[in-house]
Amino acid sequence: MSTGEVGDPLHDAFLAHLEKVAGIVGIVDPWRVVDTRNTGVSPDAGAPYIDFEIISGGEKQASWGAPRQNHQLETGQITINFNMPLSEHQKAAGRYAWLLLEALRTDHSTFEAAGRTVTLFEPIRMGGGDKKGGLWTESMAIDYELYHVG
Secondary structure, three states: OOOOOOOOHHHHHHHHHHHHHHHHHOOOOOOOEOOOOOOOOOOOOOOOEEEEEEEEEEEEEOOOOOOOOOEEEEEEEEEEEEEEEOOOOHHHHHHHHHHHHHHHHOOOOEEEEOOEEEEEEEEEEOOOOEEEOOEEEEEEEEEEEEEEEO
């Protein structure tokens, strides 16, 4: 859930995009998207939630020309986690992960961050889940590309 505070533009833009797409594909209560990075909020471990992490793969110069007019290509991966109490909500998590994966693969594969288009591609389910701190977590990942000018 977005707090309205300004943080990392890519993180904030993907949070808004994920919340929007989750609503479009029909992810409903008690599931919710929780921002666990830009806030001090600790999610309720008794309720299922979705969070994410953006892992930058770095930048490389993609064009050469006038100073401060060159494109820098940032690439990386976004890991989306479906967290739930043990022995609960696994079927919903699997269904929601599939719906989200399909949506991000097709109609919702781009979004804007700080005036730049971020392109999402190659979404993938990451195994069958894992126990993390008393929760069951199923994850998916999606690559991204973002061109900066500098």
